[in-house]
Amino acid sequence: MITGPARPLPLDTRKSANAQFRADVLRGLRAPAKRLPCKYFYDEAGSELFERITELDEYYLTRTELAIMERHGREMAGLLGRGCMLIEYGSGSSTKTRLLLGQARDIAAYVPVDLSGEHLYRAAQALAEEYPNIEVLPLCADFARRLALPGSRSRPARRVVYFPGSTIGNFTPGRAVRLLRLTAELCGPGGGLLLGAELQKDLAVLDAAYNDRQGVTAAFNRNILVRINRELGADFDVGQFAHRAFYNAAAGRIEMHLVSQRKQQVHVGDAEILFAAGESIRTEYSYKYTSSDLRDLALAAGFEMEKVWMDERKYFGVYYFRVVGGE
Numbered sequence: 001m002i003t004g005p006a007r008p009l010p011l012d013t014r015k016s017a018n019a020q021f022r023a024d025v026l027r028g029l030r031a032p033a034k035r036l037p038c039k040y041f042y043d044e045a046g047s048e049l050f051e052r053i054t055e056l057d058e059y060y061l062t063r064t065e066l067a068i069m070e071r072h073g074r075e076m077a078g079l080l081g082r083g084c085m086l087i088e089y090g091s092g093s094s095t096k097t098r099l100l101l102g103q104a105r106d107i108a109a110y111v112p113v114d115l116s117g118e119h120l121y122r123a124a125q126a127l128a129e130e131y132p133n134i135e136v137l138p139l140c141a142d143f144a145r146r147l148a149l150p151g152s153r154s155r156p157a158r159r160v161v162y163f164p165g166s167t168i169g170n171f172t173p174g175r176a177v178r179l180l181r182l183t184a185e186l187c188g189p190g191g192g193l194l195l196g197a198e199l200q201k202d203l204a205v206l207d208a209a210y211n212d213r214q215g216v217t218a219a220f221n222r223n224i225l226v227r228i229n230r231e232l233g234a235d236f237d238v239g240q241f242a243h244r245a246f247y248n249a250a251a252g253r254i255e256m257h258l259v260s261q262r263k264q265q266v267h268v269g270d271a272e273i274l275f276a277a278g279e280s281i282r283t284e285y286s287y288k289y290t291s292s293d294l295r296d297l298a299l300a301a302g303f304e305m306e307k308v309w310m311d312e313r314k315y316f317g318v319y320y321f322r323v324v325g326g327e
């Protein structure tokens, strides 16, 4: 059953989200090295483009994580324990979650959290129909901020956050620790964190995953400008910004940029932004953390690592952490 607000957000909430979007975009575009927060990739079109990315030959991440979940889902579900509230960060279409929900004996409530509202509510509705015994409580919110969890019918025995997809890699190490600290606070004593994250690997493999032949990643990258045009009344000539993605070995991350193909002026509402030819906007970092990096980040945030599952090539890891000091 679905008991969350499975309908568009109220007008005042949408207005304040739009004001926040505008403020974040202007702050990023006025910075000496232009940038945009990657969470704004995901409007309706962005979520669909991401789904297409997950099906690309070059984008092995989703397939690899799904295979780990298929193989070890039962053991993972066992760690959730009885009567748990499962909270998922960046749930998207909740595909991987099904491999947990299908194996878990008694989950009290499932709270998918995502900023892409329509996509979230559609996925939540489908899950509620597939798992009628689980209370599904979708929450359209930024998981990097303190979350106000919806009330559930039964009192959950514990809280576990599920954070798949390597979305943790879209946070710099400092921001990742901050996010995990909030998560430890949200889970409380006895709580857990099941985290899926990509590992370091061969440069050519990484490079291909973010420069696919069909250009879906390029369209996903440019969609942020399409969204800014539509929602903030901007006039980006989207075809004049080229997709660029490369591995920054010193920092251990993929960087995605949009590179201005000529000197140009862009208006965002009544604000004017100047671009030199070749100047870029950084749109995303995608860190490839080693398992010891993640152990250290999580420990700094109050989690201890209990278990890790990897695929044979060691492309991807799924980690289970417990809140330090919990039973």
Ligand code: SAH
Pocket (backbone or CB within 6 Å): 038, 039, 042, 047, 050, 054, 062, 089, 090, 091, 092, 093, 094, 096, 113, 114, 115, 116, 141, 142, 143, 144, 164, 165, 166, 167
């Ligand atoms: N978990 C899915 C989707 C990953 S794509 C998978 O593993 O395939 C990242 C998802 O996180 C998108 O659905 C996006 O809308 C959401 N997202 C990104 N940043 C977010 C944030 N700060 N708060 C809430 N959702 C966010």
Ligand code: AVI
Pocket (backbone or CB within 6 Å): 053, 165, 166, 167, 168, 169, 170, 210, 217, 284, 285, 286
């Ligand atoms: C959601 N996130 C982990 C993806 C990634 O690989 O960093 C987003 C993405 N960017 C380009 N392709 C996919």
